[in-house]
Amino acid sequence: QQQVRQSPQSLTVWEGGTTVLTCSYEDSTFNYFPWYQQFPGEGPALLISILSVSDKKEDGRFTTFFNKREKKLSLHIIDSQPGDSATYFCAARGSSGSWQLIFGSGTQLTVMP
Amino acid sequence: AQTIHQWPVAEIKAVGSPLSLGCTIKGKSSPNLYWYWQATGGTLQQLFYSITVGQVESVVQLNLSASRPKDDQFILSTEKLLLSHSGFYLCAWGGQNTEVFFGKGTRLTVV
Numbered sequence: 001q002q003q004v005r006q007s008p009q010s011l012t013v014w015e016g017g018t019t020v021l022t023c024s025y026e027d028s029t030f031n032y033f034p035w036y037q038q039f040p041g042e043g044p045a046l047l048i049s050i051l052s053v054s055d056k057k058e059d060g061r062f063t064t065f066f067n068k069r070e071k072k073l074s075l076h077i078i079d080s081q082p083g084d085s086a087t088y089f090c091a092a093r094g095s096s097g098s099w100q101l102i103f104g105s106g107t108q109l110t111v112m113p
Numbered sequence: 114a115q116t117i118h119q120w121p122v123a124e125i126k127a128v129g130s131p132l133s134l135g136c137t138i139k140g141k142s143s144p145n146l147y148w149y150w151q152a153t154g155g156t157l158q159q160l161f162y163s164i165t166v167g168q169v170e171s172v173v174q175l176n177l178s179a180s181r182p183k184d185d186q187f188i189l190s191t192e193k194l195l196l197s198h199s200g201f202y203l204c205a206w207g208g209q210n211t212e213v214f215f216g217k218g219t220r221l222t223v224v
Contacts, residue, residue: 034212043203043215044157089157099145099164100172101213103157 002027004092006104014112019077021107023090026071030092034101035064035075038087047088048075080111115140119204119216126194126223134189134219136204144206146187147213148179151201163187199223 006023013019023033031052036044050057050064050073057064063076077084090104119136126132138144148160159172161179169179176195180188187204199222207213 036215041218041220043205043218046212046214049212091157099162099170100159101147102159105156 002094002100002102004090004102004104006090006107008107009105010108010110012110012112013080015080015082017080017111019075019080019084019109019111021075021088021090021109022072023074023092023104024070024072025092027092027094028071029094032093033064033066033073034091035062036089036091036103038089038106044089077109080109082111082113085109085111115144115206115214117204117206117214117216119202119219121219122217123220124222126221128196128223129193132189132191132194132198132221134202134204134221136187136216138185138187138206141185141206143184146181147205147207148187148189149203149205149215150175151203151218153200155200157203160189194223196223 004023004025034049035047037047038044048059048062048064050066052068055066061078066073087106087108089106091101093101116139117136146163149157150160151157161169161171163169163181166181166184169181177191202219202221204216205213
């Protein structure tokens with residue numbers, strides 16, 4: 001089934017803490033998983049992405065992990081900052097021949113100073 | 114560098130009126146183009162995609178249509194707006210096996 005489940009719906013962390021967002025999927029043909037960050041009134045911005053051939057990708061304070069066996073992925077934000085407060089979406093796309101990027105429901109993150 | 118421009122930034126339209134939204138991509142030859150819709154506080158739903166001029170594929174039916182009159186231009190339209198059309202419309206570009214980048218969006222309010 002082409003569905004991406006994301007949790008939690010909302011999350012509050014203290015400044016300096018670690019944020020963990022998770023997503024799961026069922027379609028085994030999914031092989032590309034981007035994470036987007038969206039501020040109110042703006043379009044989503046690509047934050048980090050991972051292919052199914054990898055299990056980890058790091059970019060500064062942001063790391064995404066991928067578990068193919070469990071069909072799960074996660075986004076870790078270390079040293080979370082108030083400026084990280086935004087809505088985060090995971091997404092998934094299938095292998096060659098698929099033009100559809102399927103998004104999770106989003107996680108609204110608030111980082112308290 | 115590639116840039117994507119969406120217009121208008123916001124629209125307030127009456128139910129039953131026509132609509133035309135557009136986006137232009139500069140700095141990328143023959144991009145794949147996408148239209149997405151986002152309800153307030155909701156997720157992103159892909160509406161259309163186009164891989165070449167003159168060809169548009171529909172992903173979900175929402176009484177909307179799309180056209181690609183030029184390589185760098187993507188148009189979303191309808192002849193009669195419904196209240197349910199309200200939301201945030203996002204144009205994006207990318208490739209089948211590459212990253213997808215979004216524009217700043219158009220906020221549509223149907224009254």
